[in-house]
Amino acid sequence: MSLDQLYQQVILDHDRERHGCGLRPAPEGTADAESHQVNPLCGDQVTLRVAVRQTPDGPVVQDVSWAGEGCSISQASLSVLYDLVVGRPVPEAEELLGAFRTMIRSRGTVEPDEEVLGDAVAFVGVSRHANRVKCAMLGWAAFEDALHRADAGPVPATAAPVPLTAVPVPVTADPVPATADRGEDR
Amino acid sequence: MADTALKADTALKQDPGTLAVGLLAADPAPGSTPGPTAQEIAAIREDFPVLHRTVGGHRLVYLDSAATSQRPRSVLDAETAYSTGCNAAVHRGAHTLAEEATDAYEAARSAAAAFVGLGPDQIVWTRNATEALNLVAGVLSDPLTAQDPHAAPLALRPGDEVVVTEMEHHANLVPWQRACARSGARLRWLPLTDDGRLDLTRLEEIVTPATRVLSFAHVSNVLGTINPVDVLVARARQVGALVVLDACQSVPHLPVDLSALDVDLAVFSAHKMLGPTGLGVLAGKAEILQALPPFLTGGSMVSTVTMETATFQDPPQRFEAGTPPVSQTVALHAAVDYLTALGMDRVAAHDRTLTARALAGLRDLPGIRVLGPVQAVDRVGAVSVVVDGVHPHDVGQVLDASGIAVRVGHHCAQPVHRRYGATASTRASLYVYSTPDEVDAFLDALSGVRAYFKKA
Numbered sequence A: 001m002s003l004d005q006l007y008q009q010v011i012l013d014h015d016r017e018r019h020g021c022g023l024r025p026a027p028e029g030t031a032d033a034e035s036h037q038v039n040p041l042c043g044d045q046v047t048l049r050v051a052v053r054q055t056p057d058g059p060v061v062q063d064v065s066w067a068g069e070g071c072s073i074s075q076a077s078l079s080v081l082y083d084l085v086v087g088r089p090v091p092e093a094e095e096l097l098g099a100f101r102t103m104i105r106s107r108g109t110v111e112p113d114e115e116v117l118g119d120a121v122a123f124v125g126v127s128r129h130a131n132r133v134k135c136a137m138l139g140w141a142a143f144e145d146a147l148h149r150a151d152a153g154p155v156p157a158t159a160a161p162v163p164l165t166a167v168p169v170p171v172t173a174d175p176v177p178a179t180a181d182r183g184e185d186r
Numbered sequence B: 001m002a003d004t005a006l007k008a009d010t011a012l013k014q015d016p017g018t019l020a021v022g023l024l025a026a027d028p029a030p031g032s033t034p035g036p037t038a039q040e041i042a043a044i045r046e047d048f049p050v051l052h053r054t055v056g057g058h059r060l061v062y063l064d065s066a067a068t069s070q071r072p073r074s075v076l077d078a079e080t081a082y083s084t085g086c087n088a089a090v091h092r093g094a095h096t097l098a099e100e101a102t103d104a105y106e107a108a109r110s111a112a113a114a115f116v117g118l119g120p121d122q123i124v125w126t127r128n129a130t131e132a133l134n135l136v137a138g139v140l141s142d143p144l145t146a147q148d149p150h151a152a153p154l155a156l157r158p159g160d161e162v163v164v165t166e167m168e169h170h171a172n173l174v175p176w177q178r179a180c181a182r183s184g185a186r187l188r189w190l191p192l193t194d195d196g197r198l199d200l201t202r203l204e205e206i207v208t209p210a211t212r213v214l215s216f217a218h219v220s221n222v223l224g225t226i227n228p229v230d231v232l233v234a235r236a237r238q239v240g241a242l243v244v245l246d247a248c249q250s251v252p253h254l255p256v257d258l259s260a261l262d263v264d265l266a267v268f269s270a271h272k273m274l275g276p277t278g279l280g281v282l283a284g285k286a287e288i289l290q291a292l293p294p295f296l297t298g299g300s301m302v303s304t305v306t307m308e309t310a311t312f313q314d315p316p317q318r319f320e321a322g323t324p325p326v327s328q329t330v331a332l333h334a335a336v337d338y339l340t341a342l343g344m345d346r347v348a349a350h351d352r353t354l355t356a357r358a359l360a361g362l363r364d365l366p367g368i369r370v371l372g373p374v375q376a377v378d379r380v381g382a383v384s385v386v387v388d389g390v391h392p393h394d395v396g397q398v399l400d401a402s403g404i405a406v407r408v409g410h411h412c413a414q415p416v417h418r419r420y421g422a423t424a425s426t427r428a429s430l431y432v433y434s435t436p437d438e439v440d441a442f443l444d445a446l447s448g449v450r451a452y453f454k455k456a
C-alpha cells in the first residue's frame, strides 16, 4: 500500500488544522466528563472532554474539546471526530463510533460506508497497519469513555478531570486484535 | 566472509574447554583497527538471508539492530543442526542425545564466557536481559536474602540506596523501583548533560556510602553514549557498592572484557548480537554469584529436596530453574563464533565509521535534532532523532515506504526522552551488515519527511 493511501489528504489537512483542539469548559446546562488515554506504544496521550445536553429528543453531544500530543493519524483522527460528533444525538455518535472501530480493526476487509462515516473514511488505510490502529483509536477511545460518563449523569468523584501530567492510564477501552496489540515497544 | 561461517554442526563438536580463555586478549586500542572493507561487508551481507528480501518492492534497509539484530546463516544452521540431530534435555538422562545436548549447552556457555572475558561458571542463562536484571533486583530485595548468612551483606534494607542513571532502559529501572519498594531502599539516579552524557559533577554526592547498588547502562540504547565504566566502578569501590552493568548495547558492538571492567554483575541479550530470541545472560564475579540465593526455583537448580525444604546447587545452575532454552544457546555459540571471527575491534571500527557518516549527514538536515552525542566519539551507532513537527510514528511510516526499517517510539526509555523534551524519537541503529549506502538512504528519506507533512 502506498504512503498516500494511508495518509489521505483529509488526514494531512486535519493534522495541520486540528479542530476542537484546546480544552474548554463545558457549556452551561450540560453534563460533562473527561477521559485521559495513553498509547503505551509511543507514550502519546490525549485528554478529551465531552459535554452532553439533555433535550426533549434525547441526549445530544453539545461539545467536544481535547488536548494531546501524538502522530498525524491520532491528531487528525481527533479533529475529524470533533467535526463528526458535535451536535449529534448521542445514539448516532455511538453508532458512528462503532462503525469507525469496525473499519479500523478490519485489517482492510471492510468496505467503509461513507454515508455513516463521512470524512472518517479517510482512515481506512490505517486498518492495514496493525501498529497504527491504536493511533487512530486513541481519541475515539477517550470519546467513548468520556461520553459514557457524561451521559450517565452527574460526574462521580473518581472521574474528576485528569491533568495531562497525571499518571498515564493505558488505553483499555480499545482492545485490538492480538497481533496488533503488542504493548510497549523496546 | 562466507568461509568463516561455521559448519552447521560445529557447535555440537566444540570442546567445552577450548574457548574458555582470552579470545579478546589482543584487542588493540580503539580506533587503531580499520573496519571491514566494502568487499568484506558485501560478503558479510551474503551471510544474512533476510537482508535479501524486499519491503513493498524496495530493497530492505534494516536499521533496527539495537532492537533485535539479524542472524547469519551459521547461526540459523547451528540451531537447525542441533534440533534435527540431537535435541534432548540437558543435565539429566544417561543417553547419548542427552549427553550431546549437555555438551552443546555447556560449550555455548564457555564460548559466551570467553567472548566477554570470563570463565564458564560465571555465565548464567536467562530468558533475556530483562529477566537477568529482575533476577538481580529480585534477589537483592528478597527478605530471605537478608536472612541468608552468605547473602545478607548484599541485601537491600531500609536506608540503603540504589543508584541508576537517567538514560536507563526500563529493564534497568523498573526492577530497581520494585526492589526499592520491596526493601525500603531509596532509588537515586545520575543526571545527564545536555549533550547526552552522564553528568558526573555530582557523582560523589549521589553515589555515597549509603549506595548498595550502582546499576547502569554501558551503552545507552537511545543516545548511543558509551558510559565511563572505569569512573563509575572506581566510585562504587570507594563506597562499597555492588556494580551491575547493563551490557545489552555494548557486548554486540564493542570488545567487552567484563573481568577487566571489574563489574560485579552484567547482563546482555543474545538477540542483539546476531543470536536468537529467548536467551539472555547474567554474568558475574564467581564470589558474587556464589553468595546470591536463587530467584526462580524448581527443577534443575536443587541438590536435595524434602517435603519441607531444599538445598540449592552452585552457580550457574542455581539460577537456571526449569528446562532451559538449549537450541538457543547453541545458536548464540555460533553467533559468538561469527563475531569473534570478524573481530570485535573491527566490528567497533565499522560502527564508528558509519555512525560518523550518519551524524555528519544529520547535521546538514534542517529541523532534525539528534538525541545524544553529535560526534562519533564514545558513542555507538544507535542514532535517535526528533523531527521538528513530525511525530516519530509518521517518520517511521514514511521510511518504511522506502523499505527502511527504523525504530519509532520511546524505545523502552521514557525518562531519557523526557529529559530531552521528547515523548518519542526515531532511531536508526547499525550493525556489522550495515553499509554507507544504507546510512545515505536513511538520510535521504529523512530529508523528505517534513515536506511530506508540509512542516518544512
Ligand SMILES: Cc1ncc(COP(=O)(O)O)c(C=O)c1O
Pocket (backbone or CB within 6 Å): A186, B066, B067, B128, B129, B130, B131, B169, B171, B172, B217, B219, B220, B221, B246, B248, B249, B269, B280, B412
Ligand atoms: C540497554 C538495554 N537494556 C536492556 C534491554 C532489554 O533487553 P531484552 O528485551 O532482550 O531483555 C535492552 C533492549 O531491549 C537494551 O537496549
